Amino acid sequence: MDYKFPELPYAYNALEPHIDAMTMEIHYTKHHKTYFDKFVAAIKETEMNGASLEEIFANVSKLSMPVRNHGGGLYNHTLFWESMAPDAGGAPSGKLADAINAKYGSFAEFQAKFNDAAANRFGSGWAWLSVKADKSLCVCSSANQDNPLMDTSDCPATPILGLDVWEHAYYLKFQNRRPDYISAFWNVVNWKVIESRYDALVK
Amino acid sequence: MRKSVVYFLMLIAFPFALKAQQEPYHKFAPLPYAYDALEPYIDKMTMEIHYDRHHRAYYKNFMTAIQSSELEKTPMEAIFANISSQLPVIRNNAGGYWNHEMFWNCMKPNGGGVPTGKLSEAIKSTFGSFDDFKKQFAEAGAKRFGSGWAWLVVGDDGKLFITSTANQDNPLMNTEEKRGTPILCLDVWEHAYYLKYQNKRGDYISAFWNVVNWEFAQNEYAKALAKKK
Numbered sequence: 001m002d003y004k005f006p007e008l009p010y011a012y013n014a015l016e017p018h019i020d021a022m023t024m025e026i027h028y029t030k031h032h033k034t035y036f037d038k039f040v041a042a043i044k045e046t047e048m049n050g051a052s053l054e055e056i057f058a059n060v061s062k063l064s065m066p067v068r069n070h071g072g073g074l075y076n077h078t079l080f081w082e083s084m085a086p087d088a089g090g091a092p093s094g095k096l097a098d099a100i101n102a103k104y105g106s107f108a109e110f111q112a113k114f115n116d117a118a119a120n121r122f123g124s125g126w127a128w129l130s131v132k133a134d135k136s137l138c139v140c141s142s143a144n145q146d147n148p149l150m151d152t153s154d155c156p157a158t159p160i161l162g163l164d165v166w167e168h169a170y171y172l173k174f175q176n177r178r179p180d181y182i183s184a185f186w187n188v189v190n191w192k193v194i195e196s197r198y199d200a201l202v203k
Numbered sequence: 204m205r206k207s208v209v210y211f212l213m214l215i216a217f218p219f220a221l222k223a224q225q226e227p228y229h230k231f232a233p234l235p236y237a238y239d240a241l242e243p244y245i246d247k248m249t250m251e252i253h254y255d256r257h258h259r260a261y262y263k264n265f266m267t268a269i270q271s272s273e274l275e276k277t278p279m280e281a282i283f284a285n286i287s288s289q290l291p292v293i294r295n296n297a298g299g300y301w302n303h304e305m306f307w308n309c310m311k312p313n314g315g316g317v318p319t320g321k322l323s324e325a326i327k328s329t330f331g332s333f334d335d336f337k338k339q340f341a342e343a344g345a346k347r348f349g350s351g352w353a354w355l356v357v358g359d360d361g362k363l364f365i366t367s368t369a370n371q372d373n374p375l376m377n378t379e380e381k382r383g384t385p386i387l388c389l390d391v392w393e394h395a396y397y398l399k400y401q402n403k404r405g406d407y408i409s410a411f412w413n414v415v416n417w418e419f420a421q422n423e424y425a426k427a428l429a430k431k432k
Binding site for chain 1: 401
């Protein structure tokens with residue numbers, strides 16, 4: 001398969017005022033695009049050229065660091081863009097809402113746990129809500145551009161919601177105030193998409 | 204002495220005694236220049252947030268993490284030499300506190316140029332030329348994926364080497380493969396350059412050479428060599 005650089009599913013300013021237009025534009029056209037270009041260059045050198053990102057992540061410990069870093073950067077940002085939408089936020093419904101309540105007690109308690117994962121990731125990385133092989137939910141964080149699909153992960157699972165906590169994701173608007181960025185994120189979470197990802201994994 | 208005079212002297216001495224008691228062993232040093240002193244290479248807003256928010260938070264979190272432990276009176280070098288036995292919260296914040304103080308000292312207004320004396324000779328004999336050294340150091344900074352630092356270090360054999368570390372780690376930590384005494388450092392966390400340079404870390408690294416305080420690096424080099432003899 002040919003690797004494609006995905007389109008941003010909304011305008012750069014669509015998530016204002018929570019995520020500013022300049023951050024979105026640089027994040028998508030510079031950071032995400034660079035990960036894509038460098039991943040394509042790195043994977044070409046390997047026998048896994050053409051494999052899906054999921055297959056590559058399942059074998060990432062045997063591949064080079066550029067494949068791991070840029071492959072992660074490509075996948076994670078795509079999932080991140082799709083996890084957000086204008087006029088979104090609120091709370092999940094359906095099966096995912098039930099699973100969150102069952103696992104964490106309430107949506108607010110889940111949010112607190114996710115916030116902790118995002119705030120306590122030291123340096124660059126991501127916070128995730130994922131579905132494990134036994135179909136249970138888990139919240140964790142990963143360093144740099146790693147993710148729970150990688151065979152190097154200490155919380156192996158399939159992510160359904162990701163939050164970028166690299167400083168480039170929030171520094172222009174929030175500077176050192178990462179918690180303010182995390183709070184703002186909840187206003188743009190596209191729960192419809194997260195729910196359908198969840199439903200597809202547990203059915 | 205008259206009683207009233209004694210009371211008077213005590214009253215004068217009291218604030219000083221109190222201050223001596225409160226003054227912590229690990230101090231938060233003032234920035235050695237104004238926030239706008241490194242313009243246009245490092246912008247004022249970045250300097251202010253970097254020093255007053257990031258650096259101060261590392262210091263505060265470090266002091267909280269070591270509260271009432273013997274680390275309150277342990278030199279930073281000794282803490283780093285044994286950092287593998289400490290919690291991540293101490294490692295991260297001790298590194299963030301110490302690295303930034305060193306970083307401020309590595310820069311000055313009207314800096315840049317080239318090193319002189321013994322350091323200049325050592326750089327040439329180790330890396331070929333000053334330009335070759337700059338290239339290798341810039342590469343260490345550019346290739347550090349995620350957050351971290353680039354370093355020029357004096358190894359235990361007295362020889363110079365270039366390395367980079369993740370997050371707030373540094374070459375004094377016993378968790379590092381390549382250990383030694385740093386004499387020059389560059390912060391490549393995105394917070395160090397994002398407001399002015401955004402994704403262009405390479406431009407930030409190029410700009411850094413215009414504000415390097417080579418006198419400081421030369422001095423640290425001489426101290427490191429003297430210690431290793």
